[in-house]
Amino acid sequence: MQSAEIIAIGTEILLGQITDTNSRFLSEELARLGINCFFHTTVGDNPERIISCLKRAVSRSDIVITSGGLGPTADDLTMECIASAFGSELKTDEAVLVELKEFFAGRGYKMPPSNYKQAMRPVGANILPNPRGTAPGIIWRLDRAKLIADGLISGQGQENGASFSTGTSTIITFPGVPHELRAMWKETLAGFLSEQVVGETIYSVELKHIGIGESSLAEKYATLLEGKNPTVAPYAGRGECRLRVTAKASSREEAENLVKPVVNQILSESGSLCYGRDDDSLESVVGDLLRRSKLTVALAESCTGGLVSKRLTDVPGASDYVGLNLVTYSNEAKLKELQVPAAVLDGEGAVSEACARAMAQGVRRKTGADIGLSITGIAGPGGGSEEKPVGLVYLGIDSGQGTDTKELRLGNKSSRSEIRYRTANESLNLLRLYLLERQEKTFEN
């Protein structure tokens, strides 16, 4: 099995000014391809230290991926350091230079002289195109035996439990800008790596679950989790769980055919516990269901303060099913805008099943939406009591044909933001389950 490591280059990471999210993305993608990643290293914009990290990495790992240091300024040193570390020279790549000039011409101005260096690559390296920016990367397969013979690396790379004095190491460079790195990975590198380096095509599907914990999910699919091809692995997320089904094969089609029956089995056995796959979010899935069934929803939020409305409208085109949402934070607003009876507010209180019910009914009537969804609870850190602790939340959903409610107890040790986030998840999921049930009834009739 191939081993990889990742080197993030940039003093701003070592100063704590930015979080390195590239290494996590790359690690997750490597794991998806079945490539072991043994080290992450972050190093600043210092040539001596960059070179020592590069040499160590090439001597101990089969694949070395760098991010950062490809820009046009004086502290962008990745290419110079790679050339110097592995005994090559920098040379202008004429094709890249033409592309760079066209990039600037397309924006109506002349290329600044500093950008010339972005067309330079170590002699022997191939260009990795960057479809989103001016800094292309390189892919360069290095022969370790030759580097050792030339005295450039030590050949003492024993750290992965095996001697790496022979074989090759492939170095791949990315710019540090996350969206450029991600686009380059997906559009050009992932296929190359799986076919050329791993020698196989890897295909995976992620099935997103809510309403079931990681250990219950693992138990439910214990037999599948033992499978070798495809493999099935559970991952815990924030208030949700994912099952990743991954197959290896000599072609994409073959890999897809291995994944498909397992995905279908999980979809059938998980039922509504599985809310979507891959890039789906609860809000995008709810949005699709609303749009397909030509229904509209109106929110009456209290403790979430607008978070559920914000998440529903994170999805472009949400105006198809959202017209008016209310954040009724005060009792007065619940009374006046939603006609929650004063007797409920004075008796059971604003955080009660009765209040959630009245809020859902009230917001639906007021707005004329097909569905009313309400949220009322105690997000903390203050405001809790023994009877009604922090983390107690009531949800209500009303369709004119009936009202359902749900009680949540999210624990008084969670933070305000965690309680609000999980409440929003549960609200969106309640709406999703209602829409699924309604869809089923429509099919039956």
Add this chain to the structure above:
Amino acid sequence: MQSAEIIAIGTEILLGQITDTNSRFLSEELARLGINCFFHTTVGDNPERIISCLKRAVSRSDIVITSGGLGPTADDLTMECIASAFGSELKTDEAVLVELKEFFAGRGYKMPPSNYKQAMRPVGANILPNPRGTAPGIIWRLDRAKLIADGLISGQGQENGASFSTGTSTIITFPGVPHELRAMWKETLAGFLSEQVVGETIYSVELKHIGIGESSLAEKYATLLEGKNPTVAPYAGRGECRLRVTAKASSREEAENLVKPVVNQILSESGSLCYGRDDDSLESVVGDLLRRSKLTVALAESCTGGLVSKRLTDVPGASDYVGLNLVTYSNEAKLKELQVPAAVLDGEGAVSEACARAMAQGVRRKTGADIGLSITGIAGPGGGSEEKPVGLVYLGIDSGQGTDTKELRLGNKSSRSEIRYRTANESLNLLRLYLLERQEKTFEN
């Protein structure tokens, strides 16, 4: 100057299952103390690789900080690896064992046998207490000359541009749980490091600015930026900028006295460009201003879809100044709920100064709040035109004595979420500036 490096230990980071935010926190804190951080390394739960990383780090850095691998399970290897790397043995610390047993007794059950290992430390190391969990850390000052003589490290540590064959290296371990690590840093380690290792007390204040870019801020304070003690450094954030003023002295009081006049100078020269310091957020500052002036606000949001309401209510106690907010996403909602004239919606359109003005007036009248704040714009990615491009936003603020509006052009290349976030920042800032002005007028009268 002291040099440091950080080692994050945990296979889950190398698999991309979690993002390592500890290294960023530690880096920022080290920078605050004036300690150079030259490397971050992440290594999995593998003793051979952990030991090689530890030895390299101790041979090249004065301070080595690890996070992770202090738990009770078999793959928590940090202590064993440290003892083995530096020629020591693990021994039970009786005081820690008593504390551990008390921790479990306090929760009403017996300590599981696996937790015994959390009371072990390498002979020679001191305990770093963990006030939030069961895993304490250690602080251990190692003598490099002795380690080299014993053949435990190589003495070839030339990577920081100096020979490290002599002197000491202090190794410090933290658990991987972020809130435990942060609490341990703040409550016990920061003071120790600044006094014992750095030999000085470091004190810093961050002044948060909005409405001025990083380069303009740097230009405005060019003279201060050249200062040595205190130093003043600008940092760019998401839609804001920070100026950090840091002084070193032999006592906290002396350091504070060095910082104070510079902070006062910046506060006076920046005026309302500086919205707060340290842990302040725009929403917490706006909340304080509202509470102090006993005013309430009501929102009418369109393109932000509830984000501004969500941020206002992120602050505990926001019910003091928020009663009812509206997300009027459709034209119908703007017309019916806010009495935006049909002529405005049909003529200038929903994304217009006239509409923002009418929305602010309408929401104030409807809710009876002291201030009405409105947001209407095009968050994209669709819905833009040549005349009204994506990123065009109008804000309105009405107090009953007059209405102000503001036009934003946030660029049609920004993402939907970036446009919504920056719009929320600008809305909160508009409200802040209004409240400051009103406060001033009150003082004048």
